[in-house]
Amino acid sequence: MRTRPYHHGDLRAALLTRAERTLGEKGPGALSLRELAREIGVSPAAPSRHFRSKQALLDALALEGFGRLATGLIEAHDAAGDAFAERVLAVTRAYLDFAVANAALLDLMYSVKHDPAASEELIDAGQRVGSLAAALIREGQRQGAVREGPLEEIGLPVMATLHGFAVLAASGTLPADSVEQGMRDTVAFVLRGCAP
Amino acid sequence: MRTRPYHHGDLRAALLTRAERTLGEKGPGALSLRELAREIGVSPAAPSRHFRSKQALLDALALEGFGRLATGLIEAHDAAGDAFAERVLAVTRAYLDFAVANAALLDLMYSVKHDPAASEELIDAGQRVGSLAAALIREGQRQGAVREGPLEEIGLPVMATLHGFAVLAASGTLPADSVEQGMRDTVAFVLRGCAP
DNA sequence: ACCTGAACACCGTTCAAGT
């Protein structure tokens, strides 16, 4: 019968995995470093080696979230057809899916309470997601589906619309049975807003 | 020298006021019922008479936030000129101002961690804000500035765009010096998306 | 009705000491 070794192996990763699980299942209020440590089987002080504070763990979680969101959007984009309208639909749906499946995490990603230390990294990550919208717009312009002009002039409003819609859907402000129709309306609105 | 009376008078209001102040000044993590009670000069158990739990206080704060946001949007709307474009600009600016001035509160309003008990009320409040967008669209249709169609088909995307832009600006995802230009671009985008 | 006082079961964080 193997007894737990003194060194966990990869406590950092274990903390992040477990933290995200309870974040999704029981909400951010139920996230306790001590309980995490208990579940993983290490002492209450062990997490402090890997995260200077609870907030540092939350920031790491948020950063991971931005990475997954960006990957999801890129994959959806690349899997869609070439036409601008198809790509907008695919990216919007991917954003929505992420928001619904990771509502608490999305909250964390765009919340205001980050450590100044991590803030810079998080803002970068947020802007990297924003730059995906810019890339989408540039393609649309090449196809003639988007009016000419500086990328940000259209990219930012598009990003805002996608994000806003996803947040409203994930926060339950939208009735669940009108999310799908709302997404179609939002995509149509974006296409009109972009059109030459 | 008057000594503090046994009954506070309006402890509930005092708690809400103080809570919102520290929420804005020191962030949601620094909000402690015990510290609030200490600052106000009541015992640690006193708040429980007015709020069943800390979450109940946060929910009340969020509800108050929705009320103030709605009022702010209506006032901005009514103070603006009659033209649809002017009204959209006024409402967008009001939403942005609220978000920047009450970033932590806005976080709270649209966060996922509410009590099921308060959720219904909060969702109603959120939808009431959404109905303001619908009213705006209806006027726009009457003026011929907005294409015909069901209110929600345009109202929801407009709401999403305003909310998304405000959140991005308030969360610092947008560089501070591009917020003003971003707002103009967002308004222009909305007007295009609405146009017949 | 509203609040106090004291208690309970937790927290996050720190720091010497162990492996």
Next chain:
DNA sequence: ACCTGAACACCGTTCAAGT
């Protein structure tokens, strides 16, 4: 380098008892 054990100064919440 990584973790434990014990301690510190807090929490939120409950409940009998006071006014």
